[in-house]
Amino acid sequence: MQSYNEIALSTEEKIIYSLRSLYKSNGYSQFKMSKFEEYDLYGKNKDFLINDAVITFTDAYGKLMALKPDVTFSIIKNCTDEPGRVKRVCYNENVYRMSEGDHEFTEIMQSGIECIGDIDTYNIYEVLSLAKQSLGIISGEYVLDISHLGFVEGLISDVGDCDIDAVLKCIGEKNAHGLGELLGERAASLQRLTGIYGSFDKVIPELEKLCVNKKCEEALDEIKALAELFAKEDEIKLDFSVISSVNYYNGIVFKGFVKGVPNAILSGGRYDKLMKKLGKSSGAVCFAVYHDRLKYLDYKREAQKKPVLLLYNEKSDVMELIAQRNRLISENIAFELQKSACENGAYSDIIDLRVKE
Amino acid sequence: MINIALPKGRLGSRALEVFEKAGYTCPSIHENNRKLVFENTELGVRYFWVKPSDVAIYVERGAADIGVAGKDILLEYSPDVYELLDFGFGKCRMAVAAKKGFEYDPLRQLRVATKFVNIAKNYYRSKSMDIDIIKLNGSIELAPILGLSDVIVDIVETGTTLLENDLEPIETVVQISARLVANKSSFKFKNEEINALAKALSAQLDKEN
Numbered sequence: 365m366q367s368y369n370e371i372a373l374s375t376e377e378k379i380i381y382s383l384r385s386l387y388k389s390n391g392y393s394q395f396k397m398s399k400f401e402e403y404d405l406y407g408k409n410k411d412f413l414i415n416d417a418v419i420t421f422t423d424a425y426g427k428l429m430a431l432k433p434d435v436t437f438s439i440i441k442n443c444t445d446e447p448g449r450v451k452r453v454c455y456n457e458n459v460y461r462m463s464e465g466d467h468e469f470t471e472i473m474q475s476g477i478e479c480i481g482d483i484d485t486y487n488i489y490e491v492l493s494l495a496k497q498s499l500g501i502i503s504g505e506y507v508l509d510i511s512h513l514g515f516v517e518g519l520i521s522d523v524g525d526c527d528i529d530a531v532l533k534c535i536g537e538k539n540a541h542g543l544g545e546l547l548g549e550r551a552a553s554l555q556r557l558t559g560i561y562g563s564f565d566k567v568i569p570e571l572e573k574l575c576v577n578k579k580c581e582e583a584l585d586e587i588k589a590l591a592e593l594f595a596k597e598d599e600i601k602l603d604f605s606v607i608s609s610v611n612y613y614n615g616i617v618f619k620g621f622v623k624g625v626p627n628a629i630l631s632g633g634r635y636d637k638l639m640k641k642l643g644k645s646s647g648a649v650c651f652a653v654y655h656d657r658l659k660y661l662d663y664k665r666e667a668q669k670k671p672v673l674l675l676y677n678e679k680s681d682v683m684e685l686i687a688q689r690n691r692l693i694s695e696n697i698a699f700e701l702q703k704s705a706c707e708n709g710a711y712s713d714i715i716d717l718r719v720k721e
Numbered sequence: 722m723i724n725i726a727l728p729k730g731r732l733g734s735r736a737l738e739v740f741e742k743a744g745y746t747c748p749s750i751h752e753n754n755r756k757l758v759f760e761n762t763e764l765g766v767r768y769f770w771v772k773p774s775d776v777a778i779y780v781e782r783g784a785a786d787i788g789v790a791g792k793d794i795l796l797e798y799s800p801d802v803y804e805l806l807d808f809g810f811g812k813c814r815m816a817v818a819a820k821k822g823f824e825y826d827p828l829r830q831l832r833v834a835t836k837f838v839n840i841a842k843n844y845y846r847s848k849s850m851d852i853d854i855i856k857l858n859g860s861i862e863l864a865p866i867l868g869l870s871d872v873i874v875d876i877v878e879t880g881t882t883l884l885e886n887d888l889e890p891i892e893t894v895v896q897i898s899a900r901l902v903a904n905k906s907s908f909k910f911k912n913e914e915i916n917a918l919a920k921a922l923s924a925q926l927d928k929e930n
Contacts, residue, residue: 507909541807561912601909605803621906626783627801628905660783 376658380456382501383475383653387454390494392477395453397438403428405437412436412612412638417462419469431460436650439478440639445646450481476632476652480639483647485586488616488634489593491649495620495630496599498653502629503622503661507599510618511606512587513633515571518579519557523550528610534558536607557604564591567602586615612638618651625660629653670712671698673705679719688715722765723907723914726780726788728773732811732899736789737768739808743925745918765914777802777902786907787915792897793876797837803908805919806901809926813897815840816890818883819872820865823891834864835874844874844894862886 410416419431463470499506534542538558543551608617620630632651692699727733750759779785781800834855835841845852864870
């Protein structure tokens with residue numbers, strides 16, 4: 365018998381199962397969660413969500429509930445701090461968010477992993493490596509862009525008083541002229557940072573020149589440690605325009621792109637600050653793959669095979685009809701069982717078991 | 722091949738001039754015909770004209786790798802794109818204008834007519850002011866004259882239209898000029914080509930100034 369993978373799954377479904385199998389084989393256990401959470405869980409930390417619009421409703425006891433707009437919160441809620449240990453969880457869930465185009469709520473399939481606990485450089489490597497492999501499953505041509513918020517924050521603190529949100533927005537847009545308008549001559553180092561893009565080997569010497577304080581040095585040490593682990597990986601690039609909210613994320617943050625999809629299909633990072641806000645002392649690093657973006661990919665669809673038309677009427681021999689049907693199923697031939705042919709139907713063959721009146 | 726979205730009109734023509742002077746010429750774009758897309762396969766560029774407010778959409782969705790858009794469009798639609806260069810032309814300002822002698826009454830909700838709903842909302846939110854936005858698609862200057870709104874938020878180039886209609890700019894919201902924007906994914910997969918083009922444009926603009 366053929367496996368489901370060969371006969372029944374669409375490309376999108378194959379990706380979902382391949383990702384799940386990748387995460388499970390790396391020791392991540394699957395986490396299944398409820399569709400609803402108490403709204404309170406999101407209300408206080410709305411900035412962490414990609415979009416702060418949440419579908420809410422009141423449950424049977426009058427409690428304000430939300431249709432899950434995010435998975436990370438639900439997983440953190442169920443975690444306990446265990447020094448010296450790391451909890452590895454993967455998921456494949458629908459979340460409910462505002463769509464990019466028409467600003468209507470939509471259901472989005474999301475896969476991902478969360479690595480929560482006593483996080484060290486190895487764990488960061490493990491998550492980045494899985495992010496890279498996830499992109500590889502989706503497409504042959506991909507790029508994983510990595511940034512370090514510690515380095516960015518170090519440079520911003522050296523600039524002095526400024527509108528941090530506006531500065532981060534410009535860095536995220538690679539907008540060197542915008543930084544100039546905001547900071548004048550003080551913008552020089554940040555402007556150089558926006559122009560940096562490339563492999564670890566190419567970028568690290570430039571970062572060394574930009575290092576101005578301890579925060580930058582610590583971040584650079586972490587980048588160098590990853591550079592050793594990811595030596596000769598062409599698909600990984602350093603790009604400091606990968607910006608996530610500094611209120612929740614710290615350290616390494618990253619985004620994954622595949623050719624043909626106009627924006628990031630994978631997004632992740634280290635979010636110890638969110639853990640702290642939710643009363644946990646552990647560290648955490650995660651990523652999510654957004655399946656709604658797969659629509660942009662130009663997969664070659666397998667040509668639909670024309671079915672065999674199996675015609676019968678009330679006088680047909682039912683035993684023969686069942687035998688023909690079973691033969692087609694066992695030979696894995698697509699068929700349609702009808703009493704009459706469709707006018708515009710395209711069939712590979714017609715088996716007529718009708719008996720004239 | 723780099724796909725380039727240019728805004729129809731004066732701004733786009735000026736931008737094309739800079740692209741061509743920077744070495745990215747395209748003879749077919751100057752021919753008088755009904756073609757929609759113009760290619761120079763040798764140089765690896767493909768130009769097309771689109772409505773100015775659509776440039777950001779073409780670039781954000783990856784139909785164009787890069788494009789030229791006014792800062793007003795970028796502020797209004799907040800597309801998820803890189804903003805690589807300020808062309809420095811197409812300069813104007815987004816301003817609040819009102820009938821001459823207008824005085825703001827803090828006890829009344831301010832009625833604001835504009836095409837740029839998000840820019841106006843963000844501007845007045847930053848001032849913690851409660852406003853009533855009236856979205857119009859054209860002839861914005863008519864609104865305060867006919868009493869439809871107290872003020873307007875619109876692009877002011879020379880201010881002549883305002884003056885002729887007894888209106889005056891009272892506050893500047895933001896300075897506007899043409900920007901080079903790039904699709905985030907294209908920037909990764911066509912990095913060398915886009916970087917080379919941005920550098921050539923920047924060098925050409927430096928030469929002109």
